[in-house]
Amino acid sequence: MDDRTTIPLDAETKVTERPDDHKTELRLWLRLLTCTTLIENEVRRRLRDNFDITLPRFDLLAQLERAPNGMTLGELSQRMMVSNGNITGLVDRLAGQGLILRRPAPNDRRVQIVSLTAEGRRFFRSMARENADWIGQIFSELSPGDISALMSALAKTKSSARKALDGGARR
Amino acid sequence: MDDRTTIPLDAETKVTERPDDHKTELRLWLRLLTCTTLIENEVRRRLRDNFDITLPRFDLLAQLERAPNGMTLGELSQRMMVSNGNITGLVDRLAGQGLILRRPAPNDRRVQIVSLTAEGRRFFRSMARENADWIGQIFSELSPGDISALMSALAKTKSSARKALDGGARR
DNA sequence: CCTATAAAGTTTAGGCTTAAAGTAATATCC
């Protein structure tokens, strides 16, 4: 399964590790990514098969469901961690489906406010219920202790990552 | 921050929770996804700014670096958890850049084998070194104990998810 | 006021990604 022993080694490709090769962190990152992708692909597939909708659209509806007064495109962009231009297209398509409504803000003519239509809310709720069941299945072998351990470890990771982002990059 | 109390409730939208609403699992999934996306976006940005390359291309090169004899497109597709058609395009572009080589398999004329060129290997290694440093930074506030806890929790999650996938869906 | 700057969205060009349909080669079964 591991090809390491078959790699021919010469003087240049040294086996001796660098003092800080961050090997465990790399393995952790890989595992985190694999795990997330695995689940994400499955959620995507079920949304498509059962509701004929994409994950980004579902996510956008989920954001709106928690904002009774609607949200601006900019807020959506921030919360969903995607670009402004991306939101423009998503909102276009969802509005075309009649699931959301887009209206200008009263005070600022640059701003657009989007909110769920009655149909959008109904549709989202039926999806959300099934989605919760799928997620429950996927995590079903984790004990409550496992879950809370994972929660706090991820919280720590998030804060560590944010600190590295703010400090390390020129922003 | 939580708008729950402002939503008007009638007899139909009950507040009393369903016996199995999987609320904690949902929160866990959300946190997992947020955390991964945060890191992934940062890695993407740094790869672009520093090496003018995309994450999918970097990932493909990483797969090839571990396979001294090259890999078939099908193997790449499986390992990277993306579709076949996706790999076709990625390989086209990377071959166009001169970073990988694509040759027909000797025994089976359906099969294409791709492998790193010397330039591809050199380029990948220089990127990989910096990438490891970034990942190290990002996880730098986690203790060794945190890391191993996260590793094992993710392993458990992965196995739980796989079981739910194989069983729950018709596959 | 009026100019400069910033902010909210949109557009554009290009890459990533998928599902589904298609092509060519191989394997299987009688």
Add this chain to the structure above:
DNA sequence: GGATATTACTTTAAGCCTAAACTTTATAGG
């Protein structure tokens, strides 16, 4: 050996996503 099925990969159409350039509107400073 010839029909059938499977496998490996490619193509196509459509959606997702980004960075960068752009338009329109609002805000600040003089």
